[in-house]
Amino acid sequence: LWIIDFSYVAYIKHIIRQQTLEQFIKIMASFCSVLGATFALSLAVDFLSLLSMHISLFYFISAKIYHWKLSVMHTLFYLFCGKKRNVLRNRVDSNMFQLDQLLMGTLLFTVLVFLLPTVFAFYFTYTLLRMCIVTVEVSLESTMALLNHFPLFVLLLRLKDPKRLPGGISLSVVNSSDNRPKYVLKNNPLGVAMMFEPYSALMGIMAENYFSLRTVKQILAGLPIVVHRNKLYQVFYSSLPAKPIGVQMLWNELKRAMK
Numbered sequence: 132l133w134i135i136d137f138s139y140v141a142y143i144k145h146i147i148r149q150q151t152l153e154q155f156i157k158i159m160a161s162f163c164s165v166l167g168a169t170f171a172l173s174l175a176v177d178f179l180s181l182l183s184m185h186i187s188l189f190y191f192i193s194a195k196i197y198h199w200k201l202s203v204m205h206t207l208f209y210l211f212c213g214k215k216r217n218v219l220r221n222r223v224d225s226n227m228f229q230l231d232q233l234l235m236g237t238l239l240f241t242v243l244v245f246l247l248p249t250v251f252a253f254y255f256t257y258t259l260l261r262m263c264i265v266t267v268e269v270s271l272e273s274t275m276a277l278l279n280h281f282p283l284f285v286l287l288l289r290l291k292d293p294k295r296l297p298g299g300i301s302l303s304v305v306n307s308s309d310n311r312p313k314y315v316l317k318n319n320p321l322g323v324a325m326m327f328e329p330y331s332a333l334m335g336i337m338a339e340n341y342f343s344l345r346t347v348k349q350i351l352a353g354l355p356i357v358v359h360r361n362k363l364y365q366v367f368y369s370s371l372p373a374k375p376i377g378v379q380m381l382w383n384e385l386k387r388a389m390k
Contacts, residue, residue, distance in 0.1 A: 138185040146182065169275045176271050183264045190257040191355055197254040198353030204243050210236040258350055262341075268358055269337055276333055282326045293320030 145151060155178065159171040180187075209215055210233065215226040228236070289296055298321035305313045324331075339345065341356065349356060376384075 134185055134188070143182060143185075146178075167278075169278050172271050172275045172278075176268055179264065179267060179271075183260075186257065186260050186264065189253075190261040193250070193254040193257050194353050194355045197250050200243055200247060200250055201353055204240060204247070207236050207240040207243070210240070254353070258356075261356060265341055265356060265358060269341055272358075273334065273337065277330060280330065285321075285326050286323075289320065289323070289326070294318050296321040298322055298325055 159174055162174065163171045206216060209223060210228060213225060213227065214223050216222075217224045285296065297318050299319040301317045301319055303315050303317060305315050340359075346356065
């Protein structure tokens with residue numbers, strides 16, 4: 132409650148004022164007219180991330196605690212089976228525990244079991260809020276990707292001269308004057324679905340990472356749901372480096388190239 136009140140007093144109250152929102156909308160409209168709609172959408176994504184910063188903080192904290200409780204309970208469950216996990220060999224070995232170890236393990240396991248519904252209630256609440264925020268962010272990111280990589284030139288060329296966009300070849304049999312079959316090689320124009328194939332691949336990656344059975348398993352295991360924007364745009368920019376260089380190194384290289 133203190134963090135929520137601090138976040139509201141520190142920056143949320145000032146951001147959601149009517150004058151601030153009007154100024155923000157005017158800035159977005161100005162950037163749309165100069166830098167395009169994608170820049171305004173990126174500002175909207177950053178604005179949403181700033182407003183939901185405290186919710187993301189609560190989500191990551193509750194996910195960490197929930198995942199830690201599940202790991203500890205899973206480890207203590209081996210205690211009742213007379214086993215323990217061997218971290219060196221990454222396996223479960225048999226072990227003879229003493230009476231005080233069994234009593235201590237039973238006590239800790241009981242406490243964690245009774246506290247699990249409370250932790251899960253907090254975790255489930257913040258997970259729903261986090262998934263709503265992720266859904267909006269992913270939708271805006273998808274719109275930005277579609278606007279940035281819309282195949283306008285390819286579509287116009289497809290309407291003007293489809294033969295200039297080869298999508299494959301086909302053979303057809305034509306009867307000649309001497310009654311001998313002739314094979315004619317024809318060019319199949321590129322289909323509209325093939326033009327949007329990179330975007331479809333991006334949508335498939337987003338659906339697999341955030342709206343699939345894998346996501347449900349991550350939520351049940353307490354693993355955090357994070358938006359990896361660098362992985363999303365690797366579908367369009369295949370030449371992106373795995374580790375981008377820093378600003379200072381880029382500036383030094385530019386100065387060296389200008390000499």
